[in-house]
Amino acid sequence: MKRKPLHEDPIKHIVWKGDRLQVLDQRLLPRTVKFATCRTAADVAKATRDMVLRGAPLIGCAAAYGMALAARRNRLKDVLAAEPLLRRARPTAVNLMHALDRMLDVAKSGPEATLSKRMAAAAEAYYRDDLAFNARMATLGAALLKKGSNVITHCNAGALATAGIGTAVGMIRAGWIAGKVAHVYPCETRPYLQGARLTLWELMKAGIPATLITDNMAAHLMKTRKIDAVIVGSDRIAANADVCNKIGTYGLAILAKHHGIPFYVVAPSTTVDLSTKHGDDIPIEERSIQEVVEIFGAPIAPKGAKAHHFGFDVTPHALVTAIVTEKGVVSPANSVNLRKVLTTHVHP
Amino acid sequence: MKRKPLHEDPIKHIVWKGDRLQVLDQRLLPRTVKFATCRTAADVAKATRDMVLRGAPLIGCAAAYGMALAARRNRLKDVLAAEPLLRRARPTAVNLMHALDRMLDVAKSGPEATLSKRMAAAAEAYYRDDLAFNARMATLGAALLKKGSNVITHCNAGALATAGIGTAVGMIRAGWIAGKVAHVYPCETRPYLQGARLTLWELMKAGIPATLITDNMAAHLMKTRKIDAVIVGSDRIAANADVCNKIGTYGLAILAKHHGIPFYVVAPSTTVDLSTKHGDDIPIEERSIQEVVEIFGAPIAPKGAKAHHFGFDVTPHALVTAIVTEKGVVSPANSVNLRKVLTTHVHP
Numbered sequence: 001m002k003r004k005p006l007h008e009d010p011i012k013h014i015v016w017k018g019d020r021l022q023v024l025d026q027r028l029l030p031r032t033v034k035f036a037t038c039r040t041a042a043d044v045a046k047a048t049r050d051m052v053l054r055g056a057p058l059i060g061c062a063a064a065y066g067m068a069l070a071a072r073r074n075r076l077k078d079v080l081a082a083e084p085l086l087r088r089a090r091p092t093a094v095n096l097m098h099a100l101d102r103m104l105d106v107a108k109s110g111p112e113a114t115l116s117k118r119m120a121a122a123a124e125a126y127y128r129d130d131l132a133f134n135a136r137m138a139t140l141g142a143a144l145l146k147k148g149s150n151v152i153t154h155c156n157a158g159a160l161a162t163a164g165i166g167t168a169v170g171m172i173r174a175g176w177i178a179g180k181v182a183h184v185y186p187c188e189t190r191p192y193l194q195g196a197r198l199t200l201w202e203l204m205k206a207g208i209p210a211t212l213i214t215d216n217m218a219a220h221l222m223k224t225r226k227i228d229a230v231i232v233g234s235d236r237i238a239a240n241a242d243v244c245n246k247i248g249t250y251g252l253a254i255l256a257k258h259h260g261i262p263f264y265v266v267a268p269s270t271t272v273d274l275s276t277k278h279g280d281d282i283p284i285e286e287r288s289i290q291e292v293v294e295i296f297g298a299p300i301a302p303k304g305a306k307a308h309h310f311g312f313d314v315t316p317h318a319l320v321t322a323i324v325t326e327k328g329v330v331s332p333a334n335s336v337n338l339r340k341v342l343t344t345h346v347h348p
Numbered sequence: 349m350k351r352k353p354l355h356e357d358p359i360k361h362i363v364w365k366g367d368r369l370q371v372l373d374q375r376l377l378p379r380t381v382k383f384a385t386c387r388t389a390a391d392v393a394k395a396t397r398d399m400v401l402r403g404a405p406l407i408g409c410a411a412a413y414g415m416a417l418a419a420r421r422n423r424l425k426d427v428l429a430a431e432p433l434l435r436r437a438r439p440t441a442v443n444l445m446h447a448l449d450r451m452l453d454v455a456k457s458g459p460e461a462t463l464s465k466r467m468a469a470a471a472e473a474y475y476r477d478d479l480a481f482n483a484r485m486a487t488l489g490a491a492l493l494k495k496g497s498n499v500i501t502h503c504n505a506g507a508l509a510t511a512g513i514g515t516a517v518g519m520i521r522a523g524w525i526a527g528k529v530a531h532v533y534p535c536e537t538r539p540y541l542q543g544a545r546l547t548l549w550e551l552m553k554a555g556i557p558a559t560l561i562t563d564n565m566a567a568h569l570m571k572t573r574k575i576d577a578v579i580v581g582s583d584r585i586a587a588n589a590d591v592c593n594k595i596g597t598y599g600l601a602i603l604a605k606h607h608g609i610p611f612y613v614v615a616p617s618t619t620v621d622l623s624t625k626h627g628d629d630i631p632i633e634e635r636s637i638q639e640v641v642e643i644f645g646a647p648i649a650p651k652g653a654k655a656h657h658f659g660f661d662v663t664p665h666a667l668v669t670a671i672v673t674e675k676g677v678v679s680p681a682n683s684v685n686l687r688k689v690l691t692t693h694v695h696p
Binding site for chain 2: 191211216220255296306308
């Protein structure tokens with residue numbers, strides 16, 4: 001099969017138009033490709049909350065653009081009012097908080113007359129950084145894989161979740177191009193099915209051999225087929241290197257450990273939250289149970305059913321083989337190595 | 349909450365009418381209660397194959413009735429012709445093979461003139477046995493639980509899967525009545541969603557507090573809530589006490605081990621297959637991938653997506669705390685203890 005270069009056919013899922021942000025409605029994928037237009041920070045907050053866009057790095061990028069939209073009238077008070085609105089949109093992905101902190105700094109560091117211009121430039125820079133981080137992580141990550149690896153991934157840590165080629169999927173794509181990835185098994189990732197709807201779509205577009213599995217098939221696959229790596233993204237990494245990611249990740253990490261399979265986390269440094277000491281201190285978003293008891297509006301449980309909908313879980317760092325950041329590889333994953341890699345000055 | 353006695357409101361999901369078998373169409377549950385009528389062994393085979401009825405013990409009961417239907421004209425050759433048809437309906441549940449072996453023995457052990465009568469009586473006896481086994485396992489199993497247990501279960505090993513109150517769910521129900529079960533978390537059990545559609549329905553009917561989770565939430569729940577037991581059924585138990593059950597069971601067993609939580613399997617002796625030495629020798633049914641890439645007809649994956657649909661997996665006996673049969677509790681689960689319990693003559 002022809003292997004497309006890393007940057008061919010990029011998915012244009014977030015497009016800055018100066019006075020508005022166009023975002024691909026990921027809820028409708030893979031069958032419908034439709035864009036939503038955000039003209040205000042409130043629009044961006046709503047799109048984030050409603051999961052029109054998702055993925056920790058992309059949530060950060062969108063929030064940066066949301067702040068730029070709030071600055072359009074060159075009034076600092078508009079920006080200050082928009083910030084908490086955006087911050088409350090999702091609780092777990094720390095990239096959102098990082099992006100808002102950075103944009104607030106920019107807002108406050110110059111005159112109001114240039115506010116709009118400065119904020120637009122800062123949002124663009126934040127986006128370009130994430131794009132560059134993706135490429136760097138893909139290269140660093142692919143180097144960890146052995147030739148002909150069969151890989152399991154979870155949720156969507158792909159192009160759709162970032163500005164560039166993705167975190168986990170970026171590493172997989174770079175690995176495929178280098179002949180290191182032979183086959184990918186995306187877990188469908190209930191309840192929101194990001195693996196089935198988004199990751200598989202990206203892999204098929206990239207021409208990477210992929211076979212969908214339900215989340216509960218991973219253990220059987222690890223036992224009966226050759227699985228060489230589990231590769232996932234992250235929504236927040238604590239100072240002790242515990243990894244918060246989409247619900248189901250923690251279980252996958254235990255299964256990988258049981259079968260002696262390396263477990264890799266790929267995330268930019270903007271996903272690391274040194275102010276959170278321990279993974280168990282990370283707030284776990286609980287979303288509507290409607291997303292569990294119904295699938296695309298079809299009821300799958302009895303009327304009046306109770307359900308849990310934990311959006312995320314936390315994988316203790318002891319289960320993580322390595323964390324791949326744009327600044328370097330944290331391995332073994334622990335607080336000392338994490339801090340060491342983050343404070344390294346990189347000259348790419 | 350009022351605790352209903354064990355045998356109140358039994359679910360009448362398989363009804364023998366002498367010249368036909370009525371079976372509840374479990375594919376339509378929980379929203380629609382509709383019966384299908386089987387007038388021939390071929391009808392029973394089709395209903396089994398198409399999962400109108402499912403659950404290893406119930407598949408055995410239905411096959412016994414199917415053989416009785418084939419005997420209606422008192423011709424042994426009809427019975428001999430029906431047997432392979434029924435045997436091929438599903439490959440994994442060994443109760444099917446046991447029921448057919450027993451019915452073949454009955455068919456051959458008397459004159460053709462009494463064939464229909466003998467076969468109907470044997471099918472009824474097989475059904476009554478399963479019902480009695482359920483009650484016995486529920487009592488034996490509940491005794492293993494500590495007071496106020498929170499329990500995770502998988503798939504549907506309930507009344508709908510058996511003639512009686514179920515295997516895993518029977519133990520849970522007896523435990524609830526005895527104050528030993530406080531709360532139940534059924535895993536939804538993709539792709540067929542038996543946990544969401546069937547087990548939760550049974551638990552709600554019985555008034556047992558239950559909260560639905562997606563399969564990938566089990567690990568998070570084990571880490572963050574008090575979970576005291578995982579209780580599942582089985583489709584086939586090998587001579588070495590390895591347990592074949594619905595896909596996802598093996599993963600749950602690993603997660604339970606990791607968290608130090610007891611893992612119980614509840615299954616009648618008709619589920620044990622001493623002719624299969626090792627769990628890995630059990631044929632694992634691969635069903636249509638349509639059931640993975642679509643949910644109730646709604647596509648969840650891109651067009652042309654590849655997928656796996658393993659129906660079952662095998663849990664090595666080392667991960668099993670105890671196997672509860674109607675003849676006694678096998679603990680620790682291994683070949684010696686299994687054979688010992690099976691050959692015990694029980695006087696209930």
